[in-house]
Amino acid sequence: MTTQPSNDSSKSKLSWSARFAQSPLLLRIAQAWEALLARRWLLPVLLVIGLALSFLIPQFRLVNEYVQLIMMYVGINIIMTISLNLINGYMGEFSVGHAGFMAVGAYIGALLTTQVLPYAWLEGPLVMIVFPLIVLAGGAGAALVGLLVAVPSFRTRGDYLAIVTLAFNMIVKSVIENIEAIGGPRGIPGIDKLTTMPWVFFWTVLAVWVIRNFIYSNFGRGVLSLREDEIASDLMSVNTRQVKLLAFVLSSFFAGIGGALFAHLLQFISPRVFDIIKSTDFLIMVYLGGIGSIGGSVLGATIYTVLLEVLRPLQVWRFVLMPLLLVFLMLYRPRGIMGLREFRWFVPNSELLVGKKKEVGNAAAD
Amino acid sequence: MLLQTKSLTHYFGGLCAVMDFNLDLQPGELVGIIGPNGAGKTTVFNLITGVYKASQGSIQFFNNGQAVELVGLRPNQVTALGIARTFQNIRLFRELTVLDNVRIAAFNQVGYSPWEALLHLGRFRSEETRIQNYALELLEFFKLHDYASELAMNLPYGLQRRLEIARAMATRPKILLLDEPAAGINPKEIDRLMEFIAWIRQEFDLTIILIEHQMRLVMNICERLKVLDFGKTIAEGLPVEIQNNSEVLEAYLGEGDDL
Amino acid sequence: MIYILQQSLNALQLGSIYALIALGYTMVYGILTMINFAHGDLFMVGAFFGFMAALAFKLPFIPTLLISMIGVGLLGVAIERVAYKPLRQAPRVSAIITALGVGIFLENLTLVFYPYPQSVPQLLQNITWTIGGVTVSSLQIIIILMSLGLMVLLDFIVRRTMVGMAMRAVSWDKTIVPLMGVPVNLVISITFAIGTSLGGAAGVMYSQAFPVIDPYMGIMIGWKAFISAVVGGIGNIRGAMIGGFILGGVEIMVAAFLPSTYRDFVAFTLLLVLLIFRPYGILGQPRPQKV
Numbered sequence: 001m002t003t004q005p006s007n008d009s010s011k012s013k014l015s016w017s018a019r020f021a022q023s024p025l026l027l028r029i030a031q032a033w034e035a036l037l038a039r040r041w042l043l044p045v046l047l048v049i050g051l052a053l054s055f056l057i058p059q060f061r062l063v064n065e066y067v068q069l070i071m072m073y074v075g076i077n078i079i080m081t082i083s084l085n086l087i088n089g090y091m092g093e094f095s096v097g098h099a100g101f102m103a104v105g106a107y108i109g110a111l112l113t114t115q116v117l118p119y120a121w122l123e124g125p126l127v128m129i130v131f132p133l134i135v136l137a138g139g140a141g142a143a144l145v146g147l148l149v150a151v152p153s154f155r156t157r158g159d160y161l162a163i164v165t166l167a168f169n170m171i172v173k174s175v176i177e178n179i180e181a182i183g184g185p186r187g188i189p190g191i192d193k194l195t196t197m198p199w200v201f202f203w204t205v206l207a208v209w210v211i212r213n214f215i216y217s218n219f220g221r222g223v224l225s226l227r228e229d230e231i232a233s234d235l236m237s238v239n240t241r242q243v244k245l246l247a248f249v250l251s252s253f254f255a256g257i258g259g260a261l262f263a264h265l266l267q268f269i270s271p272r273v274f275d276i277i278k279s280t281d282f283l284i285m286v287y288l289g290g291i292g293s294i295g296g297s298v299l300g301a302t303i304y305t306v307l308l309e310v311l312r313p314l315q316v317w318r319f320v321l322m323p324l325l326l327v328f329l330m331l332y333r334p335r336g337i338m339g340l341r342e343f344r345w346f347v348p349n350s351e352l353l354v355g356k357k358k359e360v361g362n363a364a365a366d
Numbered sequence: 367m368l369l370q371t372k373s374l375t376h377y378f379g380g381l382c383a384v385m386d387f388n389l390d391l392q393p394g395e396l397v398g399i400i401g402p403n404g405a406g407k408t409t410v411f412n413l414i415t416g417v418y419k420a421s422q423g424s425i426q427f428f429n430n431g432q433a434v435e436l437v438g439l440r441p442n443q444v445t446a447l448g449i450a451r452t453f454q455n456i457r458l459f460r461e462l463t464v465l466d467n468v469r470i471a472a473f474n475q476v477g478y479s480p481w482e483a484l485l486h487l488g489r490f491r492s493e494e495t496r497i498q499n500y501a502l503e504l505l506e507f508f509k510l511h512d513y514a515s516e517l518a519m520n521l522p523y524g525l526q527r528r529l530e531i532a533r534a535m536a537t538r539p540k541i542l543l544l545d546e547p548a549a550g551i552n553p554k555e556i557d558r559l560m561e562f563i564a565w566i567r568q569e570f571d572l573t574i575i576l577i578e579h580q581m582r583l584v585m586n587i588c589e590r591l592k593v594l595d596f597g598k599t600i601a602e603g604l605p606v607e608i609q610n611n612s613e614v615l616e617a618y619l620g621e622g623d624d625l
Numbered sequence: 626m627i628y629i630l631q632q633s634l635n636a637l638q639l640g641s642i643y644a645l646i647a648l649g650y651t652m653v654y655g656i657l658t659m660i661n662f663a664h665g666d667l668f669m670v671g672a673f674f675g676f677m678a679a680l681a682f683k684l685p686f687i688p689t690l691l692i693s694m695i696g697v698g699l700l701g702v703a704i705e706r707v708a709y710k711p712l713r714q715a716p717r718v719s720a721i722i723t724a725l726g727v728g729i730f731l732e733n734l735t736l737v738f739y740p741y742p743q744s745v746p747q748l749l750q751n752i753t754w755t756i757g758g759v760t761v762s763s764l765q766i767i768i769i770l771m772s773l774g775l776m777v778l779l780d781f782i783v784r785r786t787m788v789g790m791a792m793r794a795v796s797w798d799k800t801i802v803p804l805m806g807v808p809v810n811l812v813i814s815i816t817f818a819i820g821t822s823l824g825g826a827a828g829v830m831y832s833q834a835f836p837v838i839d840p841y842m843g844i845m846i847g848w849k850a851f852i853s854a855v856v857g858g859i860g861n862i863r864g865a866m867i868g869g870f871i872l873g874g875v876e877i878m879v880a881a882f883l884p885s886t887y888r889d890f891v892a893f894t895l896l897l898v899l900l901i902f903r904p905y906g907i908l909g910q911p912r913p914q915k916v
Contacts, residue, residue: 094718152897156904159660163855164900166848167893174890185886210484217483217490218469218476218497221462225470228459234441235415235451236471237537241440246480276848280725287722316740319733326726327708334715340461348486350494 037344047205054201068197070309072265075200076258077301079207081285082294083254086211088283089291090220091247092227093153094162097169098255098282103274104145105138105256106263107176110188112137113264122192131194135203135260142256143249145172150248154241157230169276176271187270188263195265203261207254208346212294214250216348223247227292284326290338294346299337367428368393368573369414369449369541374423376406376413383409385597387423391541396567396574398588400581400608402617405594407577408454411543415451416441446474450539452530454546454577460519464510464529467518468501471536475500501536507569508532523550531566541573542566548580556580560587585609593617627758632881633874638765638834640873641772645827646850647857647865648779649820655796655860656816657713659720663704663728665847667821670731671697671828672838676745686748686767686833693829694822701821702814710810728843735840742839745832768830775823776866782819783862792816796860849876852896858909867907 036042058068080102087095112134113122121130152164177185214220222243225233234240263269281304289300307325311318333339344352369391376384384406391397399407412418414425416439425436427447436444450471459467476497482488505511508528513521518529527547534542548559560583567574578584584591585605593601593608595617601608608614646668653661674693678684684692708727712720752763783789791812794802803809831846832838853872857864872892879891899907 088718094721152901156900159654159859160855160900160904162660163852164897167852167896170848170889170893171897174886174893178884178886178890213484213486217486217494218473218478219480219483221466221470222473224462224466225459228461229457231417231441232453232457232459233470235417235445236533237442237445237474238470239442239473250484277844280729283722283725287718291716291718316733316737320730320737323726323728323730323733327723327730330715330719330723330726331708331711334712334719350491350498 040345040349043345050205051198051201054197058197069265070305072195072197072200072261074302074305075204076261076265077282077285077305078204078298079254079258079261080282081289081297081301082207082211083251083258084282085286085289085291085293085297086214086223086247086251088286089293089296090215090227091223091244094158095165095251096162096276096279096283097149097165097167097172098251099274099276099278100165100169100172101142101146101252101255102259102262102278103172103176103269103271104142104252105135105259106269106274107182107188107259108141108256109134109138109260110191110263110269111182113192113194114188114190122194127194131199131264134194134264135199135257138260138263139253139256142259143253146248146252146255147245149252150245153244153248166276169274169279173271173275183270185271187268187273189268191263191267191269193264193267195261200261200265203257207257208294208298211250211254212346212348214246215294216351219243219246224292287336288326288329290336290340292340293336293338293342295341295343296336296338303337367391368395369428370426371410371414372424372426374410374413374425375421376409376418377421382597384413384594387594387599389592391573391575393540393573394571396563396576396587396589398576398578398584398591398605399594400578400584400591401594401600404596405617406597407594408545409597410594411451411545411575411577413437414444414543415449416444442474445537445539448538448540449543450534450537450541451543452527452534452545452547454549456523456526456530458518458526458530458533461517463515464505464518464521465498465501465514467529467533468504468536469497471533472497472500475538504532504536508535524555527551528562535566535570539570539572541575542570544574544576544578546577546579548578548583553580553582556583559583563587628881630759632877634759634761634765636874636877637769637870638873639877640870641769642827642831642834642869643846643850643853643873644866644869645772645775645823645830646846647853647869648776648862649824650851650854651857651859651862651865652792652816652820654854655862656792656813657709657720658860659709659717660724660851661709661820662721662724662847663731664724664821664824665843665845665850666728666731667697667701667843668824668828668831668847668850669838669840669843670700670735671825672745672832672842673735673739673743673828673840674825675748675829675832676743676838679746679748689748690771690826690829693825697825697828698818698822701817701824705814705817710813728847732840732843739840742837745836745838747836748833764833768834771826771830775826779819779823780862788812788815849892852893856896856899856906858906861906861908864906864908871907 057063057071080098084095084098087093117130117134121127149165149168153161156164176182182188215223222233222238222240225236225238226240226243230240266273285300285304286297287300288304289298290296308318308322311321314321329336367390369389371387371389374384374387375382387410389397399410401407409418413420414436416436420437423437426433427436427449429447434447459470462470476493478489478493482490502511502514505514508531510525510529510532513525518526521529544563547563548556551559563574563576564587566572576584576588588605591602591605591608592599593611593614600617601611601614646664649664649667650661653659653664671693674696675689678689678692704727708723709720712723749764749767754761783792791807792815794805794807795809795812799809849872850869853868854865855868856871857866857868875892875895876888879888883891
């Protein structure tokens with residue numbers, strides 16, 4: 001299931017694969033998984049099934065509302081995680097202010113719904129056109145702000161750029177707190193619940209697809225080369241400024257989309273919702289799932305969101321347990337669950353053909 | 367003329383790293399820059415390629431007869447004009463595949479817009495196929511195609527050096543700057559390296575500037591030499607002339623290097 | 626004028642606490658180039674250690690402070706050994722995320738024991754004087770003087786002692802220095818011990834100045850101290866002190882002359898402006914990139 005095999009041939013990984021090879025059951029599961037992923041035609045089938053389910057589940061209450069809500073949060077978190085992974089995983093920067101972009105999208109969306117647009121537009125079939133436009137507006141606003149954050153990235157890197165994103169997050173929060181017209185510190189209550197399961201499904205699939213497309217393109221390879229060696233990248237004709245700008249704009253665009261969906265699901269937003277703690281949540285999801293991996297982001301966001309809910313009976317202790325799990329994961333798999341590897345489904349066909357020759361070597365190990 | 371530097375000078379803080387460097391490079395030439403460690407050789411490369419902005423002086427590149435001033439351009443613009451380089455310490459994209467290393471160097475030859483990239487539409491497919499084939503051809507040419515999907519970091523040292531040159535060639539350079547290509551290479555393999563350099567020079571119709579400490583290589587393949595010491599050009603001329611230049615001997619012997 | 630003097634005194638007090646915490650960030654960064662995101666929470670643990678010691682042993686200020694510093698220092702060393710050391714060869718962010726995890730763990734473990742904010746007993750007799758209209762409390766003076774004392778001591782250790790020399794050597798190079806017989810692991814442990822115990826000291830002092838403590842108090846203050854370290858030039862000890870005082874000063878002065886809700890906005894905008902003009906902080910030097 002790998003195209004970009006993990007390169008940390010650390011001891012922990014060897015023992016993993018060794019244990020894998022020794023256990024016949026696991027080996028069989030691994031083979032079955034391989035065979036499953038090799039069937040690419042399953043992907044569109046699953047997408048259609050997913051889309052159908054996203055309509056059927058709320059319609060016929062196949063699961064209760066609480067589970068439906070969690071499912072929608074999973075979708076939004078996948079959007080947030082994948083867009084953050086573009087900067088932190090693929091580009092190798094360390095953005096700690098992703099919730100800031102989310103806030104921009106959420107506020108633009110919520111303000112459009114509660115204050116700007118006439119109520120009649122949000123009723124009846126018209127909402128089917130208006131809501132995606134509201135979400136797009138959220139994304140576009142966040143993307144504009146992302147442009148501003150991209151500019152410092154031309155000059156600063158690493159920890160200093162991390163501080164810029166951190167300061168950006170704090171500034172967004174502080175600005176919102178100081179504008180009474182948009183609710184100030186009290187936030188915006190009573191946002192219409194326009195986010196539905198089909199919409200979440202649609203936007204999640206779109207985010208995954210577009211970001212995947214970007215990564216497996218000339219610009220995406222430019223992003224990867226920035227992570228490896230910015231100077232060499234510049235000297236190999238990569239227009240690093242263009243690439244950085246694109247990556248930041250795309251990342252913040254989808255963060256804004258996630259924010260707008262979030263606002264219309266939670267129905268109440270305030271500056272405090274989008275503080276630095278929210279940003280660190282997304283960081284955890286990215287590094288839990290694995291940097292530089294779309295499959296990793298999907299896994300990371302899903303596991304983290306679901307686990308927090310499953311562990312709810314533990315009350316306070318779940319937040320003692322979760323970080324411990326994270327620490328152990330980092331100790332044994334420092335690059336997260338997927339760590340630079342990718343599910344074959346997320347890799348375009350043309351890329352796989354070249355990879356064929358080498359696949360054989362490490363397919364069994366993973 | 368292909369490249370001309372006029373009184374190129376660069377300071378790091380108060381330290382003068384390169385002083386009044388003048389070079390007229392004719393198409394097809396192979397010029398060597400030698401000098402003791404810290405003489406400013408690599409700085410000259412960094413100035414030409416735009417990594418550093420020259421404190422004074424000019425660098426003109428003649429593109430089909432038109433002069434382009436390189437001082438002030440960003441490195442990717444200089445590379446796109448047709449000047450590629452390798453590095454003293456190999457700087458591959460270590461965690462990317464061999465194929466990606468080469469494809470990335472073709473960045474500015476890809477003719478689709480960001481929109482087409484996001485949606486994988488329009489010219490995307492044809493351009494991707496073209497670039498992929500171009501990269502694979504280059505790899506084949508450099509006998510690296512068996513490693514196309516291997517991570518660059520997993521290649522043995524000699525192949526990494528070769529990949530670096532293949533990657534530089536993917537930018538379609540007119541001038542190739544080689545920064546110590548013999549570093550870390552077994553003295554016995556020097557002959558093969560010389561053949562290799564002569565071969566790519568001919569195949570790609572290249573003009574080459576070469577920094578090297580390995581005197582056998584320099585004396586054998588360079589047509590003319592410039593000798594730097596503490597940023598100053600202390601001698602220039604044919605290899606035979608340099609070999610007998612007393613100032614050069616002094617600069618080297620003072621350093622304790624063997625000539 | 627009197628108002629400004631009064632506020633300056635407050636700024637010095639807040640600034641010295643930021644500076645103490647910033648030192649911990651900067652020391653760890655200097656030696657491991659790692660951002661120890663758990664440091665703000667170690668500051669919080671320091672406040673709670675002080676609180677527990679004060680309740681359990683009814684000791685005066687100085688012994689309480691020492692107990693807390695030792696406790697936090699040991700905790701810091703333990704965290705380094707268990708959670709960070711195995712990751713020294715791993716990608717840098719793995720250690721940072723681990724630190725984030727350790728921080729969240731510390732917050733919530735404390736929350737398990739203290740679900741509600743606690744009020745800290747006064748350990749110092751607080752006398753206030755009025756000098757020319759400016760109110761000066763003994764607490765303020767003690768906090769400022771103690772912080773300055775600790776900073777001077779640290780500066781002395783780093784610049785003048787064998788241990789300090791070893792620290793600077795390890796931060797400069799981690800491959801050659803061990804070959805010279807410098808026990809790198811020990812030096813790193815000592816760095817963590819000193820850095821985190823300063824954070825613990827800041828926790829105790831902070832809880833004397835603002836006597837209500839809760840498990841999440843370290844997050845915001847930690848981030849701000851981190852920013853102080855960056856403003857000063859991360860990895861630079863004197864820079865961290867300067868950064869701490871600058872941030873404390875800016876925050877107090879903004880709150881004094883503008884609506885207090887503008888505080889964060891102005892502070893962070895200033896930070897951004899500063900980073901545009903001095904991308905490596907006030908005393909920081911860009912590490913030369915060799916091409």
